[in-house]
Amino acid sequence: MAVSQKEADAYDRIIDAAAELAELIEQGGIAISEYDLEELTIYLAHNALRMKEILSGIKYRPAGSDDPEKASESIKAGST
Numbered sequence: 001m002a003v004s005q006k007e008a009d010a011y012d013r014i015i016d017a018a019a020e021l022a023e024l025i026e027q028g029g030i031a032i033s034e035y036d037l038e039e040l041t042i043y044l045a046h047n048a049l050r051m052k053e054i055l056s057g058i059k060y061r062p063a064g065s066d067d068p069e070k071a072s073e074s075i076k077a078g079s080t
Helices: 005-027 034-046 048-055 068-078
Strands: none
Touching: 005 034, 034 048
16 A cells, blocks of 8 residues: 555654654653553644644643643633
């Protein structure tokens, strides 16, 4: 089964996004097996458009802010 260059490039973008998601999850200190992390992040990356829809209403933490408490307050304030 031959794979087109376009399909290969799309798959590479999914794998790159999954790697970034894995890094984010690991930095958050979430305990998850390596296998489960890989499965989860590939699934999320593969469903990026749906994830974007789901997350579209959330106010994100400002770039460079490392205070999760402020991020939580921003999210709570945006939901009321």
